[in-house]
Each structure stands twice: as C-alpha cells, then as structure tokens.
Amino acid sequence: MPVPPFVAALRSRIGHDLLWLPGVTGVVLDKSDRLLMGRRADNGLWALISGILEPGEEPAQGLVREIAEETGVRAEVLALTSISSGDRVTYPNGDVSQYLDLTFLCRHVDGEPFVADDESTEVGWFPLDRLPDRVTVSSRSRLAAALEYREDPTAGPAFAR
Numbered sequence: 001m002p003v004p005p006f007v008a009a010l011r012s013r014i015g016h017d018l019l020w021l022p023g024v025t026g027v028v029l030d031k032s033d034r035l036l037m038g039r040r041a042d043n044g045l046w047a048l049i050s051g052i053l054e055p056g057e058e059p060a061q062g063l064v065r066e067i068a069e070e071t072g073v074r075a076e077v078l079a080l081t082s083i084s085s086g087d088r089v090t091y092p093n094g095d096v097s098q099y100l101d102l103t104f105l106c107r108h109v110d111g112e113p114f115v116a117d118d119e120s121t122e123v124g125w126f127p128l129d130r131l132p133d134r135v136t137v138s139s140r141s142r143l144a145a146a147l148e149y150r151e152d153p154t155a156g157p158a159f160a161r
Contacts, residue, residue, distance in 0.1 A: 002118070006055055016094040023086075023099040024063040025050040025139075027146035028075045030108040034127055035143070037135075038070060038120035046132040048139040050101070059102050067106070071113040071123045075106040082145035082158040086138060103142040105150060 003011070010019060026049045028036035037046045051066030053059060060077040067075045082103040090096050113123040126132065128147075145158035 004052055004054065007052070011095060016096060018088065018096045018098060021097055021099050022053045022059070023050055023101045024053060024059050024066060025101055025103040025142050026063050026067050026075060026077075026106045027081065027103060027143055028067060028073065028106040028108055030125060032125075032127075034125035035131065036067070036071060036073060036075075036108070036113060037124065037126055037132065037139070038115075039122040039132075040136075041119055041121050044121075045134050045136045046139070047136045048103075048142055052099075060104060063102075063104055063106070068111075068116075070117055070119055071111075072116045073111040073113050074109040076109050078105045078107055079149060079153065080157050081105050081149035082142055084138075084142070084159070101138075101142070103146060105146045 007019070007021070026036070028049060030036070036049060038049055039046050049067050049070055051062065051070070053062040063077060064075055067073055080102060084101050086099045086101060088096055088098045113125065115121065115123055148158065149155065
C-alpha cells in the first residue's frame with residue numbers, strides 16, 4: 001500500500017516514532033442491505049473500506065474518495081456512527097502509527113465493486129447475516145456500532161469505552 005506523500009514527508013522528519021493519523025471507515029450498504037467489504041492485501045483479512053484523510057480534507061468527502069479509489073463504488077455518507085481510537089500499529093519497516101477513526105453509515109449510489117487499487121485483493125457485497133469468516137476485529141465493532149445507530153439514530157454516535 002502506498003504511503004501518502006504527506007505521511008512520507010512527516011516520516012522524513014520523525015523517523016519511525018508514533019504518528020497519530022485521522023482515519024475514516026465506511027459501512028456501505030446497498031438496496032438489498034448487503035455490505036461492501038474488501039480483503040486486505042497486507043493481511044488477507046476482510047474489512048470495511050477505510051483510509052487516511054489528506055491534510056485539510058473533510059472526513060465525509062475523504063471517505064467517499066477512499067470508497068471510490070478502493071472499490072470503484074460511488075457512495076453517499078448518511079451519518080457519523082462511531083468515533084474510536086485504534087491500537088498502535090507497527091509496520092514491517094518499523095513505522096508506528098495510531099488512528100483516530102470516524103466511521104460513517106453510507107448508502108450505495110452506483111457502480112459495481114472491483115479491485116481498484118493495490119490495497120485489496122478482492123472486494124464485494126455480503127449479506128449482513130453471511131459475512132466472510134476472517135473479518136478484522138475493528139471492522140466487526142465498527143459495523144456493530146453502525147447497525148446500532150441505524151436502529152436508533154437518536155442515541156447518536158458510539159464512543160469507545
């Protein structure tokens with residue numbers, strides 16, 4: 001997966017030290033209530049579509065960009081459903097990052113999913129009751145929060161405890 005140029009510039013100054021980054025995740029559902037997922041190229045696990053925001057980028061717009069770049073699907077953001085901080089990640093090259101994630105419920109507008117970049121080896125739609133076996137822990141918790149929000153939007157976004 002390519003490192004965004006702004007991250008590479010920061011890494012040239014801070015080396016492998018912890019870098020705190022804003023991330024976005026999409027729970028994209030189609031008219032049949034199927035979920036859009038991708039199999040990650042780095043670990044082979046299935047995950048919700050996600051990415052890193054560019055400096056100054058609005059989160060909802062950044063997520064729509066990421067969904068299109070990774071899957072070819074055009075989506076519309078409906079609501080912010082959860083905010084969480086993930087665990088620290090140490091990459092094979094020694095870089096350490098941690099992400100503040102904003103997860104959004106989205107609806108499919110158009111386009112059929114296809115592998116549109118090198119971040120995924122497969123992408124596709126899955127019925128909510130038949131998700132792939134190997135799904136990331138973070139995707140499962142973000143999906144659960146989005147579905148809870150969909151059932152009761154008056155509760156507002158979920159916050160990690």
